[in-house]
Amino acid sequence: MDCNKKTFKNFSGLAYKILNDILALLLIAFSLFLLAESALPGIISSSSSHLSFLKLTLIIFAVLGLVIFLGRKNDFQFSASDKKNPPIRRTGLPTNKRAWKIFFALTIFFLALIANSLFKFSPWEILIITPFSCFVLIYSYKILFTP
Amino acid sequence: MLNSTQKIKLDPAWEKRYKISRIFILIVFFAGMLWLSYLILFPSRYFSFSFLHPDSSKNNIVDLVKIENELIFNTVAVENFSKAKISFSLRKGSAPLENNKISVRKSYRAFFYPIGRDILSSADYSMNSLVSFGKSVFIVGKRKKFPIDNPLTFESAGFSWNNVEFADGKDLSQYEKQGLFNIHDVHPNGTVFLIKENEKYFYIKNKKKHELKGEALNKSNLQEKAILAEKKGLELKKECSLKKNYLSSNRYNCVIPIDELNSLVGKNYQFEVGFNSDVEVEEINIVLQKTVSRKNFTRSLSEIKSKIFLRYGLQQENI
Numbered sequence: 001m002d003c004n005k006k007t008f009k010n011f012s013g014l015a016y017k018i019l020n021d022i023l024a025l026l027l028i029a030f031s032l033f034l035l036a037e038s039a040l041p042g043i044i045s046s047s048s049s050h051l052s053f054l055k056l057t058l059i060i061f062a063v064l065g066l067v068i069f070l071g072r073k074n075d076f077q078f079s080a081s082d083k084k085n086p087p088i089r090r091t092g093l094p095t096n097k098r099a100w101k102i103f104f105a106l107t108i109f110f111l112a113l114i115a116n117s118l119f120k121f122s123p124w125e126i127l128i129i130t131p132f133s134c135f136v137l138i139y140s141y142k143i144l145f146t147p
Numbered sequence: 148m149l150n151s152t153q154k155i156k157l158d159p160a161w162e163k164r165y166k167i168s169r170i171f172i173l174i175v176f177f178a179g180m181l182w183l184s185y186l187i188l189f190p191s192r193y194f195s196f197s198f199l200h201p202d203s204s205k206n207n208i209v210d211l212v213k214i215e216n217e218l219i220f221n222t223v224a225v226e227n228f229s230k231a232k233i234s235f236s237l238r239k240g241s242a243p244l245e246n247n248k249i250s251v252r253k254s255y256r257a258f259f260y261p262i263g264r265d266i267l268s269s270a271d272y273s274m275n276s277l278v279s280f281g282k283s284v285f286i287v288g289k290r291k292k293f294p295i296d297n298p299l300t301f302e303s304a305g306f307s308w309n310n311v312e313f314a315d316g317k318d319l320s321q322y323e324k325q326g327l328f329n330i331h332d333v334h335p336n337g338t339v340f341l342i343k344e345n346e347k348y349f350y351i352k353n354k355k356k357h358e359l360k361g362e363a364l365n366k367s368n369l370q371e372k373a374i375l376a377e378k379k380g381l382e383l384k385k386e387c388s389l390k391k392n393y394l395s396s397n398r399y400n401c402v403i404p405i406d407e408l409n410s411l412v413g414k415n416y417q418f419e420v421g422f423n424s425d426v427e428v429e430e431i432n433i434v435l436q437k438t439v440s441r442k443n444f445t446r447s448l449s450e451i452k453s454k455i456f457l458r459y460g461l462q463q464e465n466i
Contacts, residue, residue, distance in 0.1 A: 006158070010157050010158050010161040011161075013155050013156075013157050013161070014157060014161055014164060014165050014168070016152065016155065017152040017155060017157075017165055018165065018168050018169070018172065020151055020152045021152075021169055021172055022172060024151065025172065025173075025176045029176070029179075029180070039455060039458075040451065040454055040455055040458060041458075043187060043451070043454075044183070044187070046190070050186070051183065076152075076155055119459065
């Protein structure tokens, strides 16, 4: 019985780890596709590639759902929910080297998307949109992270 | 690779299984990315027309006409392709299509129009102009204006940015606004084509092309405003003979190599197939394909580069 329990625990752990890896790869692919689409609309989603962003999003959510389900079932903790050594402070800034790396990668990714989306606007429109967007972001950040 | 589950420990045997699975997932991921790159760099375009549902919005084979014993139809494709796979599905009881020839040529749909009577005086016709207003460019003429939907449509229609006039002082409101001119649209009335090989001018009016002769050639900016076309585009035809499909008795198909058509100007492929009146077609399918070769690879990269330059409004030499 114990042996069965151990096997099941190992199997769940293996599935959980694999699903996490799949999720990471799907998110990397999704980010790359978004960047490519913003630079040249249709390059990925054109009829030739047969890739649907809707289907990809649904797959990502399905994998995410499975990760959460297995995590709760086996009491696996996300590193983000590690209360003793959290990767993100209450202020929203990372605490360790790895979290900083992800933070910078995400910042560059969002800046690239934002810069690209502003490309077609005239300079005065950018001058209005940018401070307004910054204000909304800072305000949201304060609501979310201020203790 | 990121490993967010380091803290979850497995037994050594299971850890080994995990490492193997991880390598397998990575191989699948890179294979998927390679496959996607292949589809982007060597794209195929699919066209179809269903005679059972002739009004369906899915039909992207356009301008189907039957003239005597010939069926003529058109497709639009901006990229260059290596081959065209054509297949006809026939209704039960239809006469066969075995060995019937199908040919394809490449130019602009309006340039394929039949020849009408000559125009001899410049007072007998008025040319379209390209006018920009704000960020939009319009084809303006004959009391009508057609807004062009994007730069790709503009360039694929053979228009030149040098011919775009600014709307300053020109009241565009007096022109009746038409629907967006997109890549599938045919050049409107008022378009002038200039044949590269013999410097003849043709004016498009009511689905006919009229040659401009004599005094009609004295119009100012005629050469600048004309769209360059090629006589070769009308004459060079590639063809194949339809053969019965091994798997389906009602299906006939063949493949036409169309590499030679790539150098021609135009965005439309016009197909002509000869058959008797007792042939009843259910569906036509066409696939334009790019084969894997070094030449097509560099050509695809160059096409992607041109599209990016066009999107960001950058100047590029030797597009």
